[in-house]
């Protein structure tokens with residue numbers, strides 16, 4: 178059995194754990210940060226909580242005799258991904274990066290690209306009266322100073338930092354359906370959607386709804402991450418790679 182540590186917290190990491198466990202050649206441990214009170218648990222073993230930086234992760238890899246590290250974290254989990262790179266270099270364990278494809282604009286989309294959450298906040302303040310803010314609870318505080326815009330804030334857990342003065346908080350976890358996203362945006366009279374470029378099907382319906390309703394989108398770009406030697410964009414390709422290479 179090849180011991181695989183999957184850095185998780187995403188739908189792709191759960192899909193991968195199912196494949197690896199079913200394959201039978203791999204012993205799988207998925208690591209979760211512990212941000213969500215009621216996480217969706219993957220197949221195989223799970224561990225929860227930070228490792229203590231890249232050194233802590235390297236120690237864990239050595240202690241648990243991990244043979245392959247898979248970084249299947251969210252594209253915006255930049256610190257964890259950097260730690261994974263450093264820990265893989267320090268231990269000599271191969272690193273596979275599972276990076277879901279970014280969303281790209283299509284016909285009928287009106288996107289404004291923001292290089293950071295603060296950049297997005299500037300755009301919103303000057304353009305939106307009623308904004309749908311779907312950047313995750315950790316990004317909401319960048320919009321807290323904006324008293325000109327009313328926000329529909331959606332996150333899985335409540336933000337623990339300041340929120341904008343005019344807002345409604347909607348606690349909800351995807352996947353989201355187009356019919357519901359459309360109804361929500363119409364009902365709250367949304368005139369701008371703000372999202373990170375997370376990619377993936379689970380939360381894509383809001384972009385389709387925005388397109389159909391002619392609502393512009395502020396798209397926050399992904400943090401830049403150094404690409405590793407083994408980068409794939411779906412769980413099945415990770416399994417093929419592990420089967421053929423390691």
Ligand code: NAP
Pocket residue numbers: 184185186187208209210212225226227228229230231233234249250251253254255256257258260313
């Ligand atoms: P981050 O800022 O890159 O990481 C901050 C610290 O949290 C890391 O240094 C690490 O602590 C710990 N950590 C992060 N992911 C971990 C994991 N899978 N297992 C163990 N420790 C982890 O991460 P984040 O953006 O807060 O994301 C946290 C988790 O939520 C990730 O698993 C990610 O896949 C998931 N997630 C994130 C987003 C998002 O938009 N950022 C969206 C959906 C899901 P130590 O240094 O102590 O090891």
